Amino acid sequence: MNNRLKATIALSTAAMLALSGCGANNSSGSDGGTVTIKYISSTILESPEKTFEQQAIDDFNAQNNGVKVEVEGVAANDLMEKYTALAASNSMPDFYMADMKNTTQLVDMGITEDISTVFDEDYLTQFSKDSLSGYTIDGTVSGLPWFTVAQGVVYRTDLFEKNGVKPPTTWDELVDAAKKLTHDDQYGIALVGSKDASGAGRFQYVIRNYGVDEFTQGSDGKWTTDIGGEDYVKALTAFTDLDTKDGVVPPGVTETDYSSAVNLLSSGQAAMLITGSNAIGAITSKVPDLKGKLGSFMIPEVSRNVFSQNGFGFYINPQSEHKDAVAKFLEFIVSKKKSIEFSQLTGRLPTLTDAMNDSSIGKDEALGGFMEQIKTAEPFILPTINGFGEVNDIHGEAYQSVFTGTATPEEAAAKAAQRAQEIVDEANNE
Structure with a gap:
């Protein structure tokens, strides 16, 4: 962990000590056989993203499949400050959203799970190599790509x-x-x-x-x-x-x-x-x-x-006791159908190869320049x-x-x- 991050977490620990009382293992309990998983999102506060995301959560919860999702909204520009404080007080949620360019810092903080231990290889190969590479640190895939932005x-x-x-x-x-x-x-x-x-x-x-x-x-x-x-x-x-x-x-x-x-x-x-x-x-x-x-x-x-490479992904707290439940929800919201719906509504592009190749993606003429950039520009890693x-x-x-x-x-x-x-x-x- 670099010195700047150590100092920041040390300060946050002092500030949050009074608030800390339980980590992820205690934050998500079960009620009547239903596991409640909690996560932090920035898009839930944005428009039109919140329309899609809240409906997806409601649809998932309505399945009564033994998992209930609860979301907390935090502005995108405040996410890393929030995670630094929560990590210091051992209060991270089961999973959370972040900008892919912060992956190294999140790994350094010790709050990311190796995604390959939660999802099998066949599932991960459905994502484009470019999108996965943005979440891969020292050979470990530490986040699940949700969307990319041209x-x-x-x-x-x-x-x-x-x-x-x-x-x-x-x-x-x-x-x-x-x-x-x-x-x-x-x-x-x-x-x-x-x-x-x-x-x-x-x-x-x-x-x-x-x-x-x-x-x-x-x-x-x-x-x-x-x-x-x-x-x-x-x-x-x-x-x-x-x-x-x-x-x-x-x-x-x-x-x-x-x-x-x-x-x-x-x-x-x-x-x-x-x-x-x-x-x-x-x-x-x-x-x-x-x-x-x-x-x-x-x-x-x-x-x-x-x-x-630009976009946001989902990260799983390694201390969560409900990683399987988290995986169930992530497979739902990042499915081909949901990815296409999200892209058509927001202009944020899919990371699943099949979804990105769907004829409906980029159909809006307003996206023309963005799609041209993806097709012709040199990837910047x-x-x-x-x-x-x-x-x-x-x-x-x-x-x-x-x-x-x-x-x-x-x-x-x-x-x-x-x-x-x-x-x-x-x-x-x-």
Whole structure:
């Protein structure tokens, strides 16, 4: 376990000691022969995801198969803080949801079960190799993939047509399009500039297309980082220039979180949004009239075009006494039928190969750019370095300091490089 995580858990232990009284072995009991399993979800708080998820839970519970599911909602950006506190107090639920990029940290915390001990090999081979690899640490599959999200730019086709703008294919064309779309109370593009996983995640889409490999492990096992390098500076400059130089971003970018950005696009205050495919469902659930008025295109290639593995999965608490019951529910909610239903509603894409290959997936024209990205882009494999979860804060501080004028892109990149190097040094000294 890395030193940062040890310190965090130590602090959380002190803070949560009064609350700790039972671990997972005691948190899920049985009543009249029915086992109750508890889990934490972020999508249960989101729209339209919550509609599907709650119905799936209700349908499963209605089967009266000896297992009852209870869910607690926690915002996606608060999940890791929540799990750190629960792990410290031995109060983790039977299973839980998390971003795949946090898998290494969750494994390091000792709160993940080897999935291959719960599901047989035939079942796991139904998932795409790319999706499983994102949850595999040192040869152990530590999470069950639920959905993946493609990256791209969502745009309002009605606003593009009204302003005589065509979908851009280069970064310069994107800037030009954003300028043409900026007038009166309308802006060319909304950016998620909040300092959290939502903001940093979308910034990562840009820097990776600029050629930045945040962390790379060499054949000698040693880690290096591109954060703060020349390509990072170029990407940070291009990203922040949209606001500070080009003036094509709605005011208050540092306070614009994902939900706010979706509202800006839904209301017509912004014409484009760098985001994941799940935004399609979020937008049309807010404004159903926008169905048929949304399109998507790939994030413009600069030095390369990459598809970053991205998505959420389910993790099983190794201390749970009800792993078989958990497996029964997970097989239900991640089934081909349910995966297709979830994708059609939300724009989040399946991880089961049969579901992803179903003719109904990607049928919505609004998903066109996202599907093209999956088919044509080079896969970007997330690094398994301890401390990778800290990049959200590193990136967030970098772009926010430039947005607010407290640092130049070069100065912000230099600070980001220093912090990234600390992670590298610690990993190489383990």
